[in-house]
Amino acid sequence: MGDVTALAEEQLSALAAIVGADRVLDGPAGAEQYGRDWTRAHVPAPCAVVLPGSIAEVQSVVRYARRAGLAIVPSGGRTGLSAGAVAARGELVLVLDRLNGIDDFSPVDRTVRCGAGVVTAELQAYAEAKGLFYPVDFASAGSSQVGGNVATNAGGIKVIRHGMTRDWVVGVKLVTGTGELLDLNRGLIKNNAGYDLRHLVIGSEGTLGVIVEVTVSLADPPGDLAVMVLGVPDLGAIMDVLHCARGRLELHAFEFFSEEALARVVEHQELQRPFDTAAPFYALLEFAQPDEAALEAAMAVFEETVEQGWVLDGCVSQSVAQAQSLWRLREDISETISRWTPYKNDISTRVSDVPGFLAEVDAVVSEHYPDFQIIWFGHIGDGNVHLNVLKPDELPMDEFQARCGEVSRWVFEIVQRHGGSVSAEHGVGLLKKEYLSYSRSETEIELMRGIKRVFDPDGIMNPGKIFDL
Amino acid sequence: MGDVTALAEEQLSALAAIVGADRVLDGPAGAEQYGRDWTRAHVPAPCAVVLPGSIAEVQSVVRYARRAGLAIVPSGGRTGLSAGAVAARGELVLVLDRLNGIDDFSPVDRTVRCGAGVVTAELQAYAEAKGLFYPVDFASAGSSQVGGNVATNAGGIKVIRHGMTRDWVVGVKLVTGTGELLDLNRGLIKNNAGYDLRHLVIGSEGTLGVIVEVTVSLADPPGDLAVMVLGVPDLGAIMDVLHCARGRLELHAFEFFSEEALARVVEHQELQRPFDTAAPFYALLEFAQPDEAALEAAMAVFEETVEQGWVLDGCVSQSVAQAQSLWRLREDISETISRWTPYKNDISTRVSDVPGFLAEVDAVVSEHYPDFQIIWFGHIGDGNVHLNVLKPDELPMDEFQARCGEVSRWVFEIVQRHGGSVSAEHGVGLLKKEYLSYSRSETEIELMRGIKRVFDPDGIMNPGKIFDL
Known part of the structure; x- marks a missing residue:
């Protein structure tokens, strides 16, 4: 627990006058609860926590903060993995x-308006009750919030079917660093009237203002889906598949995962291997199966890829339960390997x-640290891989972390050579700020700083996240 | 032909040194050819026209222009309808x-890289030759260019199926107002490393810099499509359909069009009515028809909508030729009504x-100008309608134009009340600059100005388009 920077009594009173006295928390409990995200590297140390109940109150808080010289950290479900919602500096x-x-x-219109604090799973359930579908889904859907989803x-x-959050946002309301409310795009499908500031706000991690409301569009329900898992001899074959x-x-x-990942999941989660043949890598395909023709198409793909030598063995789900079991082979990897306190990185290339990219990372890591075991998995259909390096049992944690700092540099240098992204889906926050220049040129970063100054001239909105001013 | 503002001999030499002497045009022919888009309200008067042959040459031209204090108008296929590519001020x-x-x-990856000057139809043909599909399509595909498509x-x-150009751009290279080259997003699907400047550039109409290269993603070919035309008693029924x-x-x-539109197209294009029953409005649905089930679904939609009283009559294409004929009922409207030199407006609402929205516009126009005939058609599934007011034969043109100025104000006031867009797909350019505030708040416009200054500190990139600095 870090020090909670104290606000003067009059400052607390001013905030209480806006949101109500019981909506201002200035003790360690509030700091602990609201002062950080799922990362654990930073100790929360906010000056206070406020819980406004309306957009107007958010505007008033921002205006007060600006006058009082306070920096603001917007806080949603705090499930972020890059320390974007950490308040460690008062x-x-x-x-x-x-x-x-x-x-x-x-x-x-197939749209619905959500306050920024709506939990993702609530939106998903709301859409389902309307016979529709909110297709952005991920592990933290039960506690992440819509505003945070948009911010990151x-x-x-x-994503291969439905895209990112960006693709479902048809309107955003943002309170800028000066307390102005922007009502961007207002649910329109076609709107070529000036710069699309909505898209600038999406992914800006709270640095341009506070997202207070989001209008999302909804999709048709996906219908029946089937899952096929294929064992492949190498990653090139996955591209062919x-x-x-x-x-x-x-x-x-x-999706894909390596044999090292599968072996651990099968052992620790009491799951069956999908088929007997072990393969260096596995592809997991989920596909729409509205009718027999779709299943025949899947079988034709299977046969052709086997014939070409791209696939060693495979299986396809015959029921929803089987599809779920096959998904667990992929989805349980993260939890399974957590016992080795892995170094993690979320990157993408084309x-x-x-x-x-994988071959280069494997080569450099195994050259320097042959005892490091790399577990690969991720959304390979989007070019997004999750790199996990397991800590060797005998290696002290601080030594492991020091070596992983080196690994980061190597990985990001390889990312840069491939024109990839240092953060595929988790954002930059504090965690990857120092590596941003591996993906973005100095000119781009300087443009971002300039844009931030336009939205937030005093630099009070989530300062120090993504880049330093 | 406007005056061509002359450059000094040394300035022409400096440009010739960059692009070659025969790539600098300083006479009226070049001005006439390259100095404006499909709008005709502005007289072209550039100081010169340059045709660089590489990105590096574009950078050099921009840097020279900045030093020499010259404004730049980027010029693609010049098929724009908002005077975004007009050079009327030297x-x-x-x-x-x-x-x-x-x-x-x-x-x-299903991506391909295009120079900004690639003609849309060439890209479409390229994709087709690869067994894929570039789905953004519009009337000017034969001469519009990819860079201009992205700029607007x-x-x-x-759009209802495939979205706007924005949805297909996975990479953009932009030369900023300082001559710096940005390489934005580089074909990545997942990239959450800082602000997505790519989306800021898309639709910025040349005011942030010169788009020099675009990487687009390609889709599966659409397969067999069928067309259904339905006559409906009112627009509310179209929503139900x-x-x-x-x-x-x-x-x-x-799509939709009014009986007034249909009657003129049938008369002047020697087309058949889709069915005998006349209806106030018609909906045109194009839908995937991969199999019998899809056709059965279409017939079920038809029967249900007739039963509900939402549809008066209808027909569905039985062949590709029939589908094309039905499409002509919609696509030939613009050309058909051009003989009445219509006032046109491209707007959207949810x-x-x-x-x-239509009812309000009809009411206000018919109240003030009962002899004005309004022809409605457009992409109603996207909320995008094209308003056309026909000039009464007896009314002199200048009087008609003056009255249409009033109509514009009324229309935009109604757009504003509905939270719509003063430009659904044609952009702002010079044509709608004075109306931008009906769709965007003063705060938003001021933010846009600030962003432009970040990309283009000396204001040389297409100045005066979208907004004045």
Whole structure:
């Protein structure tokens, strides 16, 4: 527990006058609860926590903070993995929990308006009750909030079919660093009237202002889906499988994991191997199966990829329960390997670059640290891989962490050579700030700083996240 | 022909040293050819026209222009309808025609890299030759260029299925107002490393810099499509039809036109009415028809909508030729009514707001000018309507134009009340600059100005377009 920077009594009173006395928390409990995200490297130390109950209150808080010279950290579900919602330097935490209304559903427009504090799973359930579907889904859907999803452009496991959060946002309300309210795009599908500031806000991690409301569009329910798991001899073959399957199957997910990952999941989660043949890598394909023709197409893909030597063995789900079991082989990896306190990295390249990228990372890590075991898995159909390096049991944690700092540099240098991204879906926050220049040129970073100054001239909105001013 | 503002001999020499002497045009012919778009309200008067042959030459031209205090108008296919590519104030026209390479096609990534000067139809043909599909399509595809499409976020007739140009851009290279080259997003699907400047550039109409290269993603070919035309008693019924059809048909287009539009097209284009029953409005649905089940679904939609009283009569294409004939009923409207030199406006609201919006515009126009005939048509499934007011034969043109100025104000006031857009797909340019505040708040416009200053501190990039600095 870090020191909680104290606010003067008059400052607390001023905030209480805006949001109500019981909505201002200035003790360690509030700091602990609201002062950080799922990362644990930073000790929370906000000056106070406020829970406004309306957009107008958010504006008033921001205006007060600006006058008082306080920095603001917007706080949603705090499930972030890059320390974007950490308040470790005496910031005022602005909690969006109370802006949690879902309304203005339009069946014709297929849109619905959400307060920033609506939990992702609530939105998903709301859409389902309307016979529709909110397709952005990921492990933290039960506690992440819509505003935070937009602030970080959350991705997940269905991106190959449904895209990122960005693709479902048709309106955003933002309170800028000067307390002005922007009502961006207002649910329009076609709107070419000046710069699309909505897209600038999406993924800006709270540095341009506080997202207070989001209008999302909803999709048709996905219908029946089937899962196929294929064992492949190498990653190049996975690219061939992807190329073969696309255009013939309606892919909803195209994931991969290594034999090292599968072996651990099967051992520790009491799961069955999908088939007897062990393979260096596995592809997991989820695809729409509305009718027999779709299953025949899947079988044709399987046969053709086996014939070509791209696939060693495979299986396809015959029921929803089997599909779920096959998914667990992929989804349980993270939890399974957590006992080895792995070094993790979330990066992307162009899809076709993934095999080369992985080979280079494997080579450099095994050259320097032959005892390091790398577990690969991720959304390979989007070019997004999760790199996990397991800590050797005998290696002290601090030594492991020091070596992983080196690994980061090597990985990001390889990312840079491939023109990839140092953060595929988790954002930059504090965690990857020092590595941003591996993905973005100095000119781009300087432009970002300039844009931030336009939205937030005094630099009070989540300062120090993504880049330093 | 306007005056061509002369450059000093040394300035022409400096430009010739960059691009070659025969690539600098300083006479009226070059001005006439490259100095304006499809709008005709402005007289071209550039100081010169340059045709660089590489990105490096574009950078050099921009840097020279900055030093020499010259404004630049980037020039693509010049098919714009908002005077975004007009050089009427002594600007230097920077023509992208020679940046016309298509390369780096990746079958796994399904992406291809285009110079800004690649003609849309060439890209479409390229994709088709690869067994894929570039789905953004519109009337000017034969001469519009990819860079211009991105600069204006071009839409078109398949937006309900495939989105706008924005949705297909996975990479953009931009030369900023300082001559710096940005390489934005580089073909990545997942990239949450800082602000997505790519989306800021898309639709910025040349005011942030010169788009020199674009990487687009390609789709599966659409397969067999069928067309259904339905006569409806009112616009509310079209909303019901849309709601009924969505989720049951894979809609590729959902267009509408009025009886007034249909009557003129049938008379002047020697086309057949789709069916005998006349109706106030018609919906045109294009939908995927991969199999018998899809056709059965379409017939079920037809029967249900007739039963509900939402549809008076209808027909469905039985062949590709019939589908094309039905499309002509919609696509030939613009050309057909051009003989009445119509006042045109391209606006959008949320889809569900269209009926109310149209009724209000009809009411105010007919109240003040009962002899004005309004022809409505457009992409109603996207909330995008094209308003056309025909000039009464007896009314002198200048009087008609003056009255249409009034109509514009009324229309934009109604757009504003509905939270709509003063420009759905054509952009702002010079044409709608004075109306931008009906769609964007003063705060937003001030933010746009600030962003422009960040990219273009000396204000040389297409100044005066979208907004004045």
